[in-house]
Amino acid sequence: xxxxxxxxxxxxxxxxxxxxxxxxxxxxxxxxxxxxxxxxxxxxxxxxxxxxxxxxxxxxxxxxxxxxxxxxxxxxxxxxxxxxxxxxxxxxxxxxxxxxxxxxxxxxxxxxxxxxxxxxxxxxxxxxxxxxxxxxxxxxxxxxxxxxxxxxxxxxxxxxxxxxxxxxxxxxxxxxxxxxxxxxxxxxxxxxxxxxxxxxxxxxxxxxxxxxxxxxxxxxxxxxxxxxxxxxxxxxxxxxxxxxxxxxxxxxxxxxxxxxxxxxxxxxxxxxxxxxxxxxxxxxxxxxxxxxxxxxxxxxxxxxxxxxxxxxxxxxxxxxxxxxxxxxxxxx
Ligand code: UDP
Numbered sequence: 001x002x003x004x005x006x007x008x009x010x011x012x013x014x015x016x017x018x019x020x021x022x023x024x025x026x027x028x029x030x031x032x033x034x035x036x037x038x039x040x041x042x043x044x045x046x047x048x049x050x051x052x053x054x055x056x057x058x059x060x061x062x063x064x065x066x067x068x069x070x071x072x073x074x075x076x077x078x079x080x081x082x083x084x085x086x087x088x089x090x091x092x093x094x095x096x097x098x099x100x101x102x103x104x105x106x107x108x109x110x111x112x113x114x115x116x117x118x119x120x121x122x123x124x125x126x127x128x129x130x131x132x133x134x135x136x137x138x139x140x141x142x143x144x145x146x147x148x149x150x151x152x153x154x155x156x157x158x159x160x161x162x163x164x165x166x167x168x169x170x171x172x173x174x175x176x177x178x179x180x181x182x183x184x185x186x187x188x189x190x191x192x193x194x195x196x197x198x199x200x201x202x203x204x205x206x207x208x209x210x211x212x213x214x215x216x217x218x219x220x221x222x223x224x225x226x227x228x229x230x231x232x233x234x235x236x237x238x239x240x241x242x243x244x245x246x247x248x249x250x251x252x253x254x255x256x257x258x259x260x261x262x263x264x265x266x267x268x269x270x271x272x273x274x275x276x277x278x279x280x281x282x283x284x285x286x287x288x289x290x291x292x293x294x295x296x297x298x299x300x301x302x303x304x305x306x307x308x309x310x311x312x313x314x315x316x317x318x319x320x321x322x323x324x325x326x327x328x329x330x331x332x
Contacts, residue, residue: 016300017236019043024084024126026071026117027091028064029055031192032131032184035228036088036235037064049080049091059191071113074120081120086239089117090131092161095196099157110160111167118171118179127178129238132165132247133158134185134224134288143222143255144291147183147247154283165247172245180238182231185251185290188310189228190317200225203262204315207271217280219259222287224251227305237299251290252303261307268311 021044027033028048038061040046046064049071050057060066069076071091081087092110093099099106114130121128135158136151153159168179188200206213234250256264262275295301305313 015039015236016233017239018086021045021085022047022083023239024049024080024087025064026050026077026080026087026089026113027055027131028088029057029060029066030090030094031189032187032228032231032235033088033090034059034061034191035189035232036090037061039232039236047080047084049077051091054094054193054195056191071116072108074116077113077116078120078123081117081124081126084121084124084126087117087121087126087128088131088235088239089114089128089164091117092131092164093157094193096135096155096157097197099155099160103156106156107160107163110157111163114164114167118167118177122171122175122177125177127239127244128168128171128180129235130164130168130179130181132168132181132183133161134183134249134251134290136162136165136183137288139285140288143287143289144224144253145249145289146291147249147294154285169245169247178244180241180244181247182234182238182250183247183290184231185224185226185249185288187226187228187231188314190314192228199223199258199261200265200311200314203265204269204311204318207265207269207273208315208318210271210273212274212276213262213265214276214278215258215262216278217258217284218277219262219275220257221284222255222257222289223261224254224289225256225261225307225310226251226290226303227310230301230303230305233304234295234299234301237301241299243298246294246298248295248299248301249290249292250295250301251292252307253290253292254307255287255289256307264308264311268308269315
């Protein structure tokens, strides 16, 4: 099941990661999970565990087997993990706002759910690659942040991700389970659920509709926007690294102000939408930027998609997926 750079992914491009393995992708009908499934199905048996609360089964490649179930249920998780070589654990309650409304549910899904996945993986001696988050750092003391930055999450989402992240690492120390925690920065790409209001989706929707682009505050706050294809690649590398029991930042190392993002979206969509400023978001993180040296050195991770290219491609894909009303035949 070891991968090599000679593996051919579905698109014919070489890709790292497992081959001839049985893999479980929890949250496989969701944003990152469904992209991971796409990368893996050509060369592996892919199983998806998803409760379909936010994911969409149509996004899962037909070759994958979907088990509809909840990570909060240990028996379901154990059954889905039987015979698996690698688990990519993406299932979580992914909305920060929802985690603030429902902290108990956030903890049950994201923290307890991870514990169930780790416990089941331990029985199978399966590697676990965990979706952690930059939210574990809260307001960083300085940027770029290394993995050793103090952890001070500001939301139940961040607390639950930190708990999941640390459980994964402790399962390596305590039981020798092969685990890797990947701390995702701000991911964007096709099929991101617009309901969660991630800024790239919001701005693209506004720009394509010709509506004003709403920058919260003065727009000087910064983020590190990483394309989902690069996040998938980090996962595939983590599935075969010798550096287990470790956490890695997954970003680009490029700092982008929200004002710059608004301008880049306008260019990528060829939009003449105005950029307007609204009230700043209470408690907003001023600056979030990954130091990706550790992932670069130990995983061989190299971000490949520039924001300009990623946004232009995303705009094209969204336009292709949205039927032009003028092309619709009318019947009565
Ligand atoms: N943001 C914005 N306009 C919007 C949505 C978000 O200016 O319509 C800003 C938000 O204030 C924050 C940044 O974009 O500074 C990233 O927000 P998002 O919720 O996408 O990610 P997070 O804050 O969790 O990094």
